[in-house]
Amino acid sequence: MYHLTMGEIKFLKEYLTGDSKDGDITSSILGERRGRFVITVEDQCVISGIEPVSHLFETVGASVLLPDGIGSGSKVGKGVTIMTVEGLSREILRVERTSLNILSRMSGIATLSRKAQDIVEKASSGTRVAGTRKTTPGFTLFEKRALMDGGALPHRMNLSRMSMLKDNHIAALGGGPEGIKIGVRELRKLYGQYNIIEVEAEDPEQGIAALEAGADIIMLDNMSPKECGKVAARIKDRARELTRSVTIEASGGITMENLSDYAPHVDIISLGFLTYGARPVGFKMEMV
């Protein structure tokens, strides 16, 4: 169980405001009736979203009970009860759909992430999969948590957390190895070592230029597993000559099928489809 951040709590409040600022004009007729409701899962999955959903129910005065062994990151089978909620029925029903939507989307991402990380670990212990910025606006923070619940790295949380020079930035700086050098140097001057600099490299020359300019992470974009291996090796060799640390990330054109071919060559594999391609898991809530 993690602790929700102030940013996450603010978004949860926005969800409720957006849905029932002027009241749930159906449930309000239930008055002071109290009820007990169970949430069950309709497919086998890795659960994610327990923390935000518990917060939502507690926010409206309901109490939440989790069965033993259930928490974000747990693998559960079809039909399992993952949560029991008790309180004023009107308030629980007001929050029902938002809660199920959160569980559904987060568990979908966690399940896919777990599967991808398992494939990678089997092919190369120590290599990690990561998400990308291909998230859903307004739901990003929870998608990042879902990646982590599934064992993946969340990657960059937002544009203020670390620097990443991508193709468009490099082009705007004049392009090529020279553009990369200008960019890395300027960023280092402003923030020193208190900022991570990642550079997207499209060929070995760009990768070496990034390393020599001082990049911390080099992302090999859209290369075949074989090409990726060759370029990564060259960069790592050069880093050793400079007694420098460097992290190699692969991204672009990678699928669940060829994932294991990339794993031995790099430190991290970032995958957009973990967030945009995950199938939501079914959940339902019923009065008991």
Place this chain on the structure above:
Amino acid sequence: MYHLTMGEIKFLKEYLTGDSKDGDITSSILGERRGRFVITVEDQCVISGIEPVSHLFETVGASVLLPDGIGSGSKVGKGVTIMTVEGLSREILRVERTSLNILSRMSGIATLSRKAQDIVEKASSGTRVAGTRKTTPGFTLFEKRALMDGGALPHRMNLSRMSMLKDNHIAALGGGPEGIKIGVRELRKLYGQYNIIEVEAEDPEQGIAALEAGADIIMLDNMSPKECGKVAARIKDRARELTRSVTIEASGGITMENLSDYAPHVDIISLGFLTYGARPVGFKMEMV
């Protein structure tokens, strides 16, 4: 082109705040450099999201140009340029990923909605498909717009806009036809005819009870096309006897495959998968 609501504008601002409240510490080094960027689509689709994305770019001072014939709701082929953006590169790149994420998800939903509505119209002119509340928290308003861009109805926008007595509400009111009557009567007393009342019916008796109590819309839940047809006919007959209008909606267990079997029997078919099951469409932005 529609006009964004204050609620939509607020969410767009939240997206930017969430992503770059403390600045885009990569793009900021681009200083006063200006650039021209094109956004192209990577798959054939129905475009959606032109309005919010234009707003985002304009918010950061960039100007937006739409090619002739491009707007939300347009069908476009693979590789087509859907937007040209010009302004300070640092600002355009700050907004890039959020914009592509919006276009990607909204166009996915619009494309699937268009397809579903076309199937239904072919089977029964006048019948409409609709979304449900199975949306992504924090992105719901735009998913509703995407449904509309694809020709589907957005259904209930939030819990304050109309009343819907679902299984859990009816159970909390004692269950069965009697629970339905209590619920409809109480809602009518509070809000009169200024509120739409929809009731979820699981069998013909519940449907008839809902009609007689005064429901405006009756949703037939999880019935086969045949059963659905039979129950809908009974309710419509009874409505005629009462000289009353009534709308019949089908929902639950409906797929793209059996959609056309439901169409002739009902007024509206609501489909959760239009929002949760749509595949995001690929878009990319490049400096020119």
Place this chain on the structure above:
Amino acid sequence: MYHLTMGEIKFLKEYLTGDSKDGDITSSILGERRGRFVITVEDQCVISGIEPVSHLFETVGASVLLPDGIGSGSKVGKGVTIMTVEGLSREILRVERTSLNILSRMSGIATLSRKAQDIVEKASSGTRVAGTRKTTPGFTLFEKRALMDGGALPHRMNLSRMSMLKDNHIAALGGGPEGIKIGVRELRKLYGQYNIIEVEAEDPEQGIAALEAGADIIMLDNMSPKECGKVAARIKDRARELTRSVTIEASGGITMENLSDYAPHVDIISLGFLTYGARPVGFKMEMV
């Protein structure tokens, strides 16, 4: 007792912020002194505002006690104690004036609404009086509750809840029956049956046009009771021919005196003066 919505709670917080964001620089000198205060009513009335005022006092840590039989909607006589409040005196006094202002205005509206509804019910059981949008900006939500506490319908809560084609809209669409048809058709296409459409009609032709176009509610504007009766009958007849439901509302030029003449002809009578013309009821709070 109803449950305040998030929107109402937000406004109550704004009231306090507006009044004492930088502190109540008189009451603050009372330090930790505690007190017990009673609120009494100075005129016979229908009470309204118990819920928001209780919330205000509880927000600042005071406890609220309601005498038996006192609640929003209760009729009370002059001099009756309607609430006892106990806690830190500085906090109770900080909230005093805002609380009395709320009770005063809401009870005024509830009292007048009760009176109007009683007149109408006597003349025609089943007919309802309703408020309008002639409310006080910033206090509208509570004025709508006060209408309901007095037995009136709140009518449209805001511009997003239902559609109402008024004279200016119809004029902008070309005017006359044709303008009405265009408007109703367009709204129905966008939102289907998930949106109520009300149309303001100034003569029988407009009323019939509205009905045939598919309007749910037809508002007869500024007609005499007799004229109103004639037009309403024509519309109802036509609705029967079409086996359609329709609601008839009268508005404009109606007073407490002629109210009972309209009642037999229509379903709803909406009255602007219920909110703008109600005399505030006197309340006072005293330490005991």
Place this chain on the structure above:
Amino acid sequence: MYHLTMGEIKFLKEYLTGDSKDGDITSSILGERRGRFVITVEDQCVISGIEPVSHLFETVGASVLLPDGIGSGSKVGKGVTIMTVEGLSREILRVERTSLNILSRMSGIATLSRKAQDIVEKASSGTRVAGTRKTTPGFTLFEKRALMDGGALPHRMNLSRMSMLKDNHIAALGGGPEGIKIGVRELRKLYGQYNIIEVEAEDPEQGIAALEAGADIIMLDNMSPKECGKVAARIKDRARELTRSVTIEASGGITMENLSDYAPHVDIISLGFLTYGARPVGFKMEMV
């Protein structure tokens, strides 16, 4: 013309948000149609509210034209056009009702205030009428402006602006002249001369105690004109002995009828009914 404060602008935005956060789902169908609308007044009155209403229309992109001689504080006759508005019809209609409600209530207060101030000035040049805190929550700032537009003083704007020891405060401090002394002394110690201290006095002893303790304003509560004159004279005499300035305010039980009897004895007469008892003035907006 005054300049709206940030607090007033924030409230105006809240009014729009409350009314059309999710859009005006009627007017939105008017698309890009533009229109010209005039606002006319239905009764003779002192106009108030020109500034906030102009701001609302300008906020939604419309342009506002004021006829010569029209501004807040102007006296106008029945049927006069006070404003012409031009722009997108959908936006102007979205703001129509809120604007008319503001004009209506503010002009009612300004008209009554003007009348009361005229009566007082005639009886005693230099004496001023003032409002009180008996305002409508959420609309207070505009009611204060309306008082000023009618020539009355707004009195205390909120609980942070000056101190006022009322009966309940004095009671909490032990009551009587001693309670008054404790209160005044403590307030003076905390804020020095940077804070105005007003004290409510129910008899001459309390008035003298307040003066001697250092109060700036003494409010004579619920006294007859004659009694008021006697007490005021005693306090003024004592102030002269102390070479001190003091302001005398009368309040409680004063009506439009006996107002002129109080005027010669005091500096200020504060009247709750200026805000809670003013009859809203009728305004209407029509397309031209």
Place this chain on the structure above:
Amino acid sequence: MYHLTMGEIKFLKEYLTGDSKDGDITSSILGERRGRFVITVEDQCVISGIEPVSHLFETVGASVLLPDGIGSGSKVGKGVTIMTVEGLSREILRVERTSLNILSRMSGIATLSRKAQDIVEKASSGTRVAGTRKTTPGFTLFEKRALMDGGALPHRMNLSRMSMLKDNHIAALGGGPEGIKIGVRELRKLYGQYNIIEVEAEDPEQGIAALEAGADIIMLDNMSPKECGKVAARIKDRARELTRSVTIEASGGITMENLSDYAPHVDIISLGFLTYGARPVGFKMEMV
């Protein structure tokens, strides 16, 4: 112990949001570990900030214990424990630095204020020192409290609380005694006696003009102690002739060294350096 205002509480929340909206990504790994921490002071000082810091810790669920005799305004010696905090270590550490920063800056101001007020009181009992508007944006409210904890007056809290005609205002109104008269008269007309009017005077003529126009406080700007004494005496004499109260304030060019020379001549001495020139006091927090 005072009660924090809504405005202060809002700022405290902003401080936390600014620092850890997306979480404290170090402390979060401490999970459910609890700890007990003591805060000690590193220099002799007058403590200030106990109330906001206690609020911060309580906001994150920790409990706060104050040793006997410790509170805002207390004089403490080096090394003294001023607070013990107990709760979840991750939460206490998240708030640690913000809390120490508040204590450090507020205690610095309170210590210097106490020293200045002691000097002044010794030279002239009844004379007070006061702060100015030379505060730190975003921290002003707490600097005002720190002044009060040190025995100084906070002076004007913000631009809405009282009026102060300074050199630039007077210049904009035409300058000189005439500019002063216009300004005072206009302000008095608008707000009557419910607003304090302070005027900055640069010579005796301006001071007399301000008094005669009706100013409540006259600030003698940048005069030597001797000159200040002469001008103050002239103004006080004229006030006696008019049986009027007036407050004299000295400001500009005053230091800790010459402070006692000004004290006998004026009512208040306002000192910018109390806020901008105070040395922060050292505090540290350690786990025990």
Place this chain on the structure above:
Amino acid sequence: MYHLTMGEIKFLKEYLTGDSKDGDITSSILGERRGRFVITVEDQCVISGIEPVSHLFETVGASVLLPDGIGSGSKVGKGVTIMTVEGLSREILRVERTSLNILSRMSGIATLSRKAQDIVEKASSGTRVAGTRKTTPGFTLFEKRALMDGGALPHRMNLSRMSMLKDNHIAALGGGPEGIKIGVRELRKLYGQYNIIEVEAEDPEQGIAALEAGADIIMLDNMSPKECGKVAARIKDRARELTRSVTIEASGGITMENLSDYAPHVDIISLGFLTYGARPVGFKMEMV
């Protein structure tokens, strides 16, 4: 000139709201009078704050002119005009004090930072000085900018940007080298290489433990220059053996006097006094 972030703009708006939400009740009487004002500096300094102050004036509709060669980071002499502002006098005066307070504090920090960085560069080219978290709550973002304007590194912007295991964290994890290892390992597992990990080391063993566990930056706390040099050398040697990058930071007990003794041994020297010990620079604004 940099571009203000959304977070900075939000704070600037808060400053104005805090100061004049209910209006500047002095300046408002200036009506439509326009004026031209110059801001001059009263001491030689490195200017900082041009961007936020320009934004403030532009926000209220004034235009800003900067003399050639003036910008944040410029060294200027006493009496120099740094900005000319033109517009409505009432609006410029409303913003005056907040603007001067910003310039004053930021320029103080920039001036001291520049001086410290110059000392360090002279002693060891490539070594940088940095700020710490000892900032003023509510003004931190601008203090960080001021550090950068003076050539110093801003260090960690907030608790979400990078991880820093300090003494209290290490103690909570069991203390000593073992506590360090647990902490670094856990953080790396959660965020991989997308997060910088800094560790505070109090002796060589802790420094080596941090390096071996994978820390990116090691902060040597409270060591003499000589000790610092010895420990830094040991850590750098070990890093070379591991072909690893590592950054060494010194902090604690460092003054302007001994700064140059630390410079040759480390990469970064972080100094709390750059923010809490800087003397504000005097600025004034005058009408011309």
